[in-house]
Amino acid sequence: MHLFDVYKQWDIEPVRGQGTTLWTADGQEYTDLYGGHAVISVGHCHPRYVAAIQEQAARLGFYSNAVKNSLQAILARKLGQMSGYDDYALFLCNSGAEANENAMKLASFATGREKVLAFAKAFHGRTSGAVSATDNPAIRAPFNATDHVHFVPLNDLAAVEQELTKGCYAAVMVEGIQGVAGIFEPTDDFLQGLRTLCDKTGTLLVADEIQSGYGRTGLFFAHQHAGIRADIVTTAKGMANGLPIGGVLISPAIQSRYGMLGTTFGGNHLACAAAIAVLDIMADEHLVENAARMGDYFRKALSGEKAVKEYRGRGLMIGLQVDPAWAGLRDRLLFEKHYFTGAAGADVIRLLPSLTVTEETAAGFVQAWKELTA
Numbered sequence: 001m002h003l004f005d006v007y008k009q010w011d012i013e014p015v016r017g018q019g020t021t022l023w024t025a026d027g028q029e030y031t032d033l034y035g036g037h038a039v040i041s042v043g044h045c046h047p048r049y050v051a052a053i054q055e056q057a058a059r060l061g062f063y064s065n066a067v068k069n070s071l072q073a074i075l076a077r078k079l080g081q082m083s084g085y086d087d088y089a090l091f092l093c094n095s096g097a098e099a100n101e102n103a104m105k106l107a108s109f110a111t112g113r114e115k116v117l118a119f120a121k122a123f124h125g126r127t128s129g130a131v132s133a134t135d136n137p138a139i140r141a142p143f144n145a146t147d148h149v150h151f152v153p154l155n156d157l158a159a160v161e162q163e164l165t166k167g168c169y170a171a172v173m174v175e176g177i178q179g180v181a182g183i184f185e186p187t188d189d190f191l192q193g194l195r196t197l198c199d200k201t202g203t204l205l206v207a208d209e210i211q212s213g214y215g216r217t218g219l220f221f222a223h224q225h226a227g228i229r230a231d232i233v234t235t236a237k238g239m240a241n242g243l244p245i246g247g248v249l250i251s252p253a254i255q256s257r258y259g260m261l262g263t264t265f266g267g268n269h270l271a272c273a274a275a276i277a278v279l280d281i282m283a284d285e286h287l288v289e290n291a292a293r294m295g296d297y298f299r300k301a302l303s304g305e306k307a308v309k310e311y312r313g314r315g316l317m318i319g320l321q322v323d324p325a326w327a328g329l330r331d332r333l334l335f336e337k338h339y340f341t342g343a344a345g346a347d348v349i350r351l352l353p354s355l356t357v358t359e360e361t362a363a364g365f366v367q368a369w370k371e372l373t374a
Contacts, residue, residue: 017044041238092267096236097125176212176222183319218292
């Protein structure tokens with residue numbers, strides 16, 4: 001048997017990590033400013049995180065949701081306190097796509113409606129419902145084709161109103177910041193308008209915070225910059241620093257019943273222990289505040305820098321649109337300067353570093369950028 005060939009990969013194999021540093025099988029050292037798609041929130045192999053996993057694995061790694069698991073309640077309480085959604089309920093699952101699947105299902109259960117309104121360039125996952133709400137036909141199989149999802153332009157409130165007044169939408173699903181699309185933000189006014197229109201039309205507002213949440217933008221969730229609350233919030237990537245977990249934060253206005261949602265592995269003991277450790281580290285090391293501070297540093301250092309056509313994003317969710325004359329700069333950062341970064345399309349370099357990133361590390365990257373674009 002061989003691996004199903006669906007990933008375009010560099011010939012690089014990280015085998016060890018610490019903080020924002022990775023070492024590969026051939027002994028080369030790299031600085032990680034991407035965190036594996038924003039997953040590494042508290043740094044590689046944080047000692048408190050490692051200890052929590054080791055201790056839980058030595059006690060009990062898994063049992064099903066047919067029995068009590070007090071770690072789930074601890075996680076829910078801490079997440080509610082840190083996020084400001086302490087009056088909401090938490091459903092635990094295994095990934096961002098699964099969180100979005102359950103969010104859409106829950107909205108349909110709650111409203112009795114069948115449609116979801118999403119936005120141009122949206123990415124909500126690759127499973128059946130999530131990929132239907134993802135604006136990328138290339139990854140949507142014929143099986144996923146549906147008329148239950150409609151797309152309108154981001155930040156076009158008139159287009160949203162025209163659709164929602166039809167009364168057929170269970171939910172509007174919006175990313176706190178569009179990540180895969182290239183770091184595009186809904187404006188604060190737009191999000192406030194969405195909240196008003198959803199209230200007016202009996203539509204639930206679902207905030208997809210899978211990449212933009214968990215402190216990355218300098219507040220716990222990106223939509224909180226607009227001063228609004230969503231009816232449902234989905235989260236995953238930074239939640240357990242690499243262990244698979246996802247969560248759905250659910251308004252108290254939405255009533256639960258036995259069997260309406262379910263999962264085998266979701267909320268297992270090991271994942272919960274890891275997620276609790278992440279929240280404790282974030283609180284004790286003031287990492288949300290560090291994300292805001294370091295985001296300001298990157299913005300000041302790179303805005304207007306040679307090769308940067310546009311700087312987009314908030315905090316440590318950064319998109320650097322590169323002038324076409326500097327095509328290939330991301331590969332040069334990797335192979336010549338040994339910095340891992342991400343991409344969105346052909347011309348956007350994404351920075352999604354651990355929330356622990358230091359000014360020294362950021363300054364090293366800025367210097368590398370300047371040297372390559374001199």
